[in-house]
Amino acid sequence: MNNFRVLLIGAFFGVVLIKSEVVSWFRIQKMFRFEEAHMYLIICSAIAVGALSVFLIKKLQLQTVSGGKIQITAKVFQKGTIIGGILFGLGWAITGACPGPIYAQIGSGEALALLTFVGALLGAYLYAYLRPRLPH
Amino acid sequence: MNWLLQPWPWYVSGPLLGLTVPLLLLMSGKTFGISSSFRHVASICSPNTKLTYLQENNWRGESWNLVFVFGIMAGAFIAMRFLSAAPLALLPADYATTGGMIKLLAGGVLVGFGTRYADGCTSGHTIMGISNLQLSSLIATISFFVGGLIMTALTSFGVL
Numbered sequence: 001m002n003n004f005r006v007l008l009i010g011a012f013f014g015v016v017l018i019k020s021e022v023v024s025w026f027r028i029q030k031m032f033r034f035e036e037a038h039m040y041l042i043i044c045s046a047i048a049v050g051a052l053s054v055f056l057i058k059k060l061q062l063q064t065v066s067g068g069k070i071q072i073t074a075k076v077f078q079k080g081t082i083i084g085g086i087l088f089g090l091g092w093a094i095t096g097a098c099p100g101p102i103y104a105q106i107g108s109g110e111a112l113a114l115l116t117f118v119g120a121l122l123g124a125y126l127y128a129y130l131r132p133r134l135p136h
Numbered sequence: 137m138n139w140l141l142q143p144w145p146w147y148v149s150g151p152l153l154g155l156t157v158p159l160l161l162l163m164s165g166k167t168f169g170i171s172s173s174f175r176h177v178a179s180i181c182s183p184n185t186k187l188t189y190l191q192e193n194n195w196r197g198e199s200w201n202l203v204f205v206f207g208i209m210a211g212a213f214i215a216m217r218f219l220s221a222a223p224l225a226l227l228p229a230d231y232a233t234t235g236g237m238i239k240l241l242a243g244g245v246l247v248g249f250g251t252r253y254a255d256g257c258t259s260g261h262t263i264m265g266i267s268n269l270q271l272s273s274l275i276a277t278i279s280f281f282v283g284g285l286i287m288t289a290l291t292s293f294g295v296l
Contacts, residue, residue, distance in 0.1 A: 014211020050154040089284040099174070112236075115237055123250070
């Protein structure tokens with residue numbers, strides 16, 4: 001049942017990714033070239049809604065629909081936050097897709113996005129292999 | 137109903153994307169994020185790996201993340217097929233050449249490696265992490281943009 005709800009929320013997110021056009025390489029280019037505000041407005045309004053809801057969930061000590069405790073996994077700062085972040089940004093500008101949009105592009109029938117996905121998978125392997133030697 | 141088939145303006149689509157955060161937290165108790173799915177798929181593809189990052193990964197316990205990305209694919213299919221008056225252009229035409237394919241593959245490696253090293257992407261850091269007022273996520277987001285601006289500058293000046 002929980003997985004079914006997750007599937008529906010994923011589908012909702014997938015629909016909005018397409019209808020907002022944030023999955024388009026052209027929109028990403030216009031963002032990095034400061035040619036239009038579309039992406040910036042979307043990201044900022046998404047954060048505003050997200051932040052308000054996290055605030056309310058904590059303030060009202062809300063539980064999940066099945067009565068579970070809500071715990072948000074923390075992100076720990078380390079050197080990779082910056083180095084990995086910049087490397088991801090380089091790839092984002094090339095492919096026009098961050099991880100969510102890679103799946104959305106595949107789902108909407110863009111066969112070329114399979115290459116982006118295979119690349120991302122290879123990147124995860126590369127990280128797993130180099131991890132003991134990377135600064136964290 | 138015609139508006140539904142047009143691109144949705146930022147003041148509709150942006151807040152709806154943000155709504156994914158409380159939906160996942162309240163309906164399933166999960167923290168929004170997508171790039172860990174790459175790690176899970178890698179773990180599943182290599183059950184006998186000696187790489188600790190993949191071996192010690194409890195992907196069965198995190199399988200909701202894979203269900204979520206299947207949902208994204210289904211939702212994107214529905215939106216493109218049934219909710220669009222005109223198909224949305226996703227990638228430039230010259231990405232269908234050998235050179236373009238190599239670019240996509242290499243760019244994908246950067247996305248996969250970078251998001252795993254940074255422990256998150258635009259979903260887990262930029263939307264979820266900043267919504268949770270985490271400084272590390274703000275720093276990660278700034279780094280994403282620094283990387284994107286560097287690549288855009290390199291391509292604009294014809295270096296790449």
